Amino acid sequence: MFKKILIANRGEIAMRVIRTCREMGIKTVSVYSTADRDSLHVRFADEAVCIGPPSSTDSYLKIPNIIAAAEITNADAIHPGYGFLSENARFSKICAEHGIKFIGASPEMIDRMGDKATAKATMKKAGVPTVPGSEGILKDFEDAKKTAKKIGYPVMLKATAGGGGKGMRAIWKEENLQKAWESARQESKAAFGNDGMYMEKLIEEPRHIEIQIVGDSTGKACHLSERDCSVQRRHQKLTEETPSPFMTDELREKMGDAAVKAAEFIKYEGAGTIEFLVDKHRNFYFMEMNTRIQVEHPITEQVIDYDLIREQIKVAAGIPISGRNYYPKLHSIECRINAEDPYNDFRPSPGKVTTFHAPGGHGVRLDTNVYAGYVIPPYYDSMIAKLITTAQTREEAINKMKRALDEFVVEGVKTTIPFHRQLMDHPDYVEGNYTTKFMEDFKMK
Ligand code: MV4
Numbered sequence: 001m002f003k004k005i006l007i008a009n010r011g012e013i014a015m016r017v018i019r020t021c022r023e024m025g026i027k028t029v030s031v032y033s034t035a036d037r038d039s040l041h042v043r044f045a046d047e048a049v050c051i052g053p054p055s056s057t058d059s060y061l062k063i064p065n066i067i068a069a070a071e072i073t074n075a076d077a078i079h080p081g082y083g084f085l086s087e088n089a090r091f092s093k094i095c096a097e098h099g100i101k102f103i104g105a106s107p108e109m110i111d112r113m114g115d116k117a118t119a120k121a122t123m124k125k126a127g128v129p130t131v132p133g134s135e136g137i138l139k140d141f142e143d144a145k146k147t148a149k150k151i152g153y154p155v156m157l158k159a160t161a162g163g164g165g166k167g168m169r170a171i172w173k174e175e176n177l178q179k180a181w182e183s184a185r186q187e188s189k190a191a192f193g194n195d196g197m198y199m200e201k202l203i204e205e206p207r208h209i210e211i212q213i214v215g216d217s218t219g220k221a222c223h224l225s226e227r228d229c230s231v232q233r234r235h236q237k238l239t240e241e242t243p244s245p246f247m248t249d250e251l252r253e254k255m256g257d258a259a260v261k262a263a264e265f266i267k268y269e270g271a272g273t274i275e276f277l278v279d280k281h282r283n284f285y286f287m288e289m290n291t292r293i294q295v296e297h298p299i300t301e302q303v304i305d306y307d308l309i310r311e312q313i314k315v316a317a318g319i320p321i322s323g324r325n326y327y328p329k330l331h332s333i334e335c336r337i338n339a340e341d342p343y344n345d346f347r348p349s350p351g352k353v354t355t356f357h358a359p360g361g362h363g364v365r366l367d368t369n370v371y372a373g374y375v376i377p378p379y380y381d382s383m384i385a386k387l388i389t390t391a392q393t394r395e396e397a398i399n400k401m402k403r404a405l406d407e408f409v410v411e412g413v414k415t416t417i418p419f420h421r422q423l424m425d426h427p428d429y430v431e432g433n434y435t436t437k438f439m440e441d442f443k444m445k
Helices: 013-022 040-043 063-075 089-097 107-114 118-125 139-152 174-192 249-265 296-302 307-318 395-407 417-423 427-431
Strands: 003-006 027-033 049-051 078-079 155-159 167-172 197-203 207-213 221-228 239-240 270-278 284-288 331-336 355-357 364-368 383-391 410-413
Touching: 003 013, 013 027, 013 040, 013 364, 013 383, 027 040, 027 063, 040 167, 049 063, 049 284, 063 089, 063 239, 089 107, 089 395, 107 118, 107 284, 107 296, 118 197, 118 249, 139 174, 139 197, 155 174, 155 395, 167 284, 174 197, 207 249, 207 284, 207 307, 221 296, 239 284, 239 296, 249 270, 249 284, 270 307, 296 307, 296 331, 296 364, 296 383, 331 395, 331 417, 395 417
Parallel strands: 003 027, 003 078, 027 049
Antiparallel strands: 155 167, 155 197, 207 221, 207 270, 221 239, 239 331, 270 284, 331 383, 355 410, 364 383
């Protein structure tokens, strides 16, 4: 087992990893930028190393500085959290070259699942349902036109180096294809240095339902059931829940089996998530695979009473998983609390937190790095806390979320607490009757 883990991240996820390491008797090293000098993850770690100025490029993304911090503190493993370098193949490779265990996927796996057309072709070979569409990357515009005619409009054009909606275009009529083709490729080239595009049948009003999986070094994998992440704004998840209100026992079995089949086919090691699009007839299709721990992992932990970070560390240390699948025994909802103003287009609202009163009580979990007096820096993403409520039923979990949101007092900055409070009263949400289109019609009162 590792003696010392360096957490190459910040904020609530760095706190999350430190907590589990401490419970496992593993020493921790935090890294921080000069903007994060007063952050909790610096204070809670056994050691802390300043790795650069505020900008992520010169700190949390600066591989030589992070490796140097691991070397001088003699860390034997690095946990990358999510975002930053968590799905950076070069970082995974450099860790391996320095004899430091990267608690995440291998460089080959990151590259394979990071290239969306390759990931899809791999899943198809594994027998996982995929959206009908092009066989890999489109050769040129003529190929795109021919493929669209074959699939039948509407179609979805996607960037193979993309993900999270970047370089993606929905096309409803052939006359709009050329413009979409050119703008999507330009956007992808600019964002990823790769303009490879593939095409799929457009799935209308899909739900985004993902399956948590864990694979070990013996090639065994298991699933930990689903998370419904359909409530998103501009591809940013706002709230997630498990079980999905749209799920049936039969659909869960089929999606869980498909996810385990995929994980075992690619010999996946570690915690991963397979994202599916689910249409109104409950057909499900592979969308993307994430080779990192996700922001929303706590709802899964809550309903199956499981520590996913602990599992990641054990698998990275070569300890085999039990191999059984896990099914929700409770209902859990996560609300992502961002320092943003929901009354002004959710624009960021950094600054000093003057009052911070955390909700609590039975079934309430708050994963946060914020405290009264903390200055939320403008350099990083705006999420400041994840409020998670868990209860026997969905109705009780919603009720508990309302009560917890009413208790949650943050002053000095604007937050999305009022948005989540209104969401919990929204008839379609309360009915569980929502798809990825839900936020298009949502208006703050
Ligand atoms: C789709 C789709 C409809 N049909 N693919 C969005 C980002 C990336 N995860 C893939 N996404 C989509 N792919 C086909 N063939 C609709 C979306 C989509 C979406 C998916 C999940 C969650 C939110 C979304 C918001 C807009 C579009």
